[in-house]
């Protein structure tokens with residue numbers, strides 16, 4: 698009985714753990730501070746485009762919501778945060794594409 702219970706608990710714990718670690722790829726992060734309108738970052742969209750965790754973590758983003766402080770100058774320099782990729786080389790650049798990220802309203 699004791700082993701049985703231990704097994705159940707272990708199975709539940711593993712199930713819970715994989716559930717918890719399954720959240721980030723499907724995660725969305727909302728950036729709401731810009732006067733241009735909020736930006737929703739979709740983990741799923743980026744995973745579907747073939748991006749792996751270590752393409753972004755830990756070099757570009759910390760694994761903690763709200764740590765990135767994204768400034769206007771970062772948009773053009775193409776070397777920090779989103780613009781490490783959204784620089785016209787890996788993916789579309791900021792100029793001319795404001796509304797692909799910023800959704801007014």
Ligand code: HEC
Nearest residue numbers: 721722726743748749750752753758760761762763764765
């Ligand atoms: C295209 C870039 C990108 C990829 C790929 C990516 N992430 Fe993230 N991740 C982010 C951003 C952006 C944030 C939010 C950072 C911030 O707000 O400062 C974040 C935040 C997180 C957080 C913190 C969540 C919270 O509630 O604080 C975790 C955990 C995380 N990512 C795990 C992962 C894992 C695991 C993978 C791979 C399956 C992954 N990420 C792939 C960009 C990415």
Ligand code: HEC
Nearest residue numbers: 736737738746748752753778779781782787788789797798
């Ligand atoms: C590791 C590279 C990488 C990083 C970092 C990254 N992206 Fe992307 N993003 C992509 C790629 C690749 C696509 C797919 C579009 C393409 O092929 O150009 C994409 C697509 C998008 C799209 C879809 C736009 C559309 O019209 O289809 C949005 C919105 C977006 N990214 C926002 C963000 C935001 C916001 C951040 C930062 C929080 C970010 N991305 C960081 C690589 C990246």
Ligand code: HEC
Nearest residue numbers: 728729730731733736767768769779783791792794795798
């Ligand atoms: C790849 C996605 C993406 C594109 C394209 C983009 N932005 Fe942003 N922008 C962001 C994110 C993410 C933030 C951070 C917002 C926050 O911290 O809440 C931001 C922040 C800003 C801010 C606030 C900066 C600050 O110092 O507080 C302004 C202004 C801004 N964007 C304007 C623009 C303009 C203008 C364009 C088009 C030329 C543009 N953005 C294109 C993702 C994008």
